[in-house]
Amino acid sequence: MAGSQGCCIFKTLNCTTMPIQAHWDSIALDQIHDSGQWNLHPFITESTPDDQLNNSLNRSGIIHPPVVRRTENGYELLAGRRRLHCLSQVLEQTECCCRILPADTEFPAILHIILTDQQTAGPLSPMEQAYFLLCCQKHVTEDTTINIFLPRLGRKTHRGQITTLLRLLELDPVSQHLVHEGLIHEAIGFELLRLERDDQIFLSRLFENLSMGHGKQKRFLALCKDLSGRSSSPIRDLFNDEESKTILENKEMNPPQKTGRLLEMLQKRSLPRSSAAEKEFRKKTAALGLPSDWHIQHSLSFERDEVSLTIPFASLEHCAEQLPALNQLLKK
Numbered sequence: 001m002a003g004s005q006g007c008c009i010f011k012t013l014n015c016t017t018m019p020i021q022a023h024w025d026s027i028a029l030d031q032i033h034d035s036g037q038w039n040l041h042p043f044i045t046e047s048t049p050d051d052q053l054n055n056s057l058n059r060s061g062i063i064h065p066p067v068v069r070r071t072e073n074g075y076e077l078l079a080g081r082r083r084l085h086c087l088s089q090v091l092e093q094t095e096c097c098c099r100i101l102p103a104d105t106e107f108p109a110i111l112h113i114i115l116t117d118q119q120t121a122g123p124l125s126p127m128e129q130a131y132f133l134l135c136c137q138k139h140v141t142e143d144t145t146i147n148i149f150l151p152r153l154g155r156k157t158h159r160g161q162i163t164t165l166l167r168l169l170e171l172d173p174v175s176q177h178l179v180h181e182g183l184i185h186e187a188i189g190f191e192l193l194r195l196e197r198d199d200q201i202f203l204s205r206l207f208e209n210l211s212m213g214h215g216k217q218k219r220f221l222a223l224c225k226d227l228s229g230r231s232s233s234p235i236r237d238l239f240n241d242e243e244s245k246t247i248l249e250n251k252e253m254n255p256p257q258k259t260g261r262l263l264e265m266l267q268k269r270s271l272p273r274s275s276a277a278e279k280e281f282r283k284k285t286a287a288l289g290l291p292s293d294w295h296i297q298h299s300l301s302f303e304r305d306e307v308s309l310t311i312p313f314a315s316l317e318h319c320a321e322q323l324p325a326l327n328q329l330l331k332k
Helices: 051-060 081-090 107-119 126-139 142-152 159-170 173-181 186-192 197-209 214-231 235-239 242-248 255-270 272-287 316-331
Strands: 006-010 020-028 067-071 074-079 095-101 295-298 307-310
Touching: 067 107, 074 081, 074 095, 074 107, 081 095, 095 107, 107 126, 107 142, 126 142, 126 159, 126 173, 142 159, 159 173, 159 186, 173 186, 173 197, 186 197, 186 214, 197 214, 197 235, 214 235, 214 255, 235 242, 242 255
Parallel strands: 067 095
Antiparallel strands: 006 020, 020 095, 067 074, 295 307
16 A cells, blocks of 8 residues: 555444544555445446546545445445546546545444535435435434434435335436436426336436426426326327427427427317317407407306406506496496
8 A cells, every 4th residue: 555544533423332443545446346335326327427526636636535444355435436436537546545444344334424425515415315225224224214314314204204215216317317416306206206217218308408497397297197198108109299399309499498389289288178269269359459458368278258358557546537437338
């Protein structure tokens, strides 16, 4: 081993009654082995570029060293997978300063350290939380997870929180990555679980390409599920027609415009009678020749025959002056 050595004694609160000795030392990268069992980002491939991390390491080097545990054959990687990949593949380093835990480190302490390391970059994403809870499920008691780790994740200390979050692991890797990046809301992720895998991927890619916010994702998904259920066909088949392709392939429209057009299209298909009635209503009101600032509004979804007429006045006083004449006119 090369480089300076150091050690630190620290105690993981509520996780273990024994102090843990952690050493810092420079380790040859080929001595570090990744079992994958501690990976909180299996949905991110090594080929996925991380320019922000690459630039940070180029400018400042390793600020938060990877964490490893000593084994009989070298070292097991606990945290810092992307940092190590960047060092070896991008910066072509052969060794790295690491935080080294003893071989007999208890599992609650390991999980505590992994969580602390991940939280240096900010709160864990829903997907990171789900994979962390999977590690907890394998290595510590449920009570430890509920009472120690759920609060640190910002979750309620309830067993249902574990069950709910673990369901996110059933999403396809594409959707998992987008939930992790915040491009798909956690609530939408749970809704996607109700769909078959190919529809999950199709909608996830569509949400990403069109940069849809949570509200529009929710409305879009609801319309798609409704139309798909009526036709007993996959959601992706709803967009194989010429109208959909024209919108999606239009190079002159930006993503919000495409989203708006697609939502309008789905709404019309979802309520064909209302759409036809709306078209006929507009035709009839246009024939009335009303002043441009007068508006006639129909009832919601044409549930009743009544309509409302809106007439603007310059002021309340002006309105009061005209009301007697209007009342007289309406009595005829």
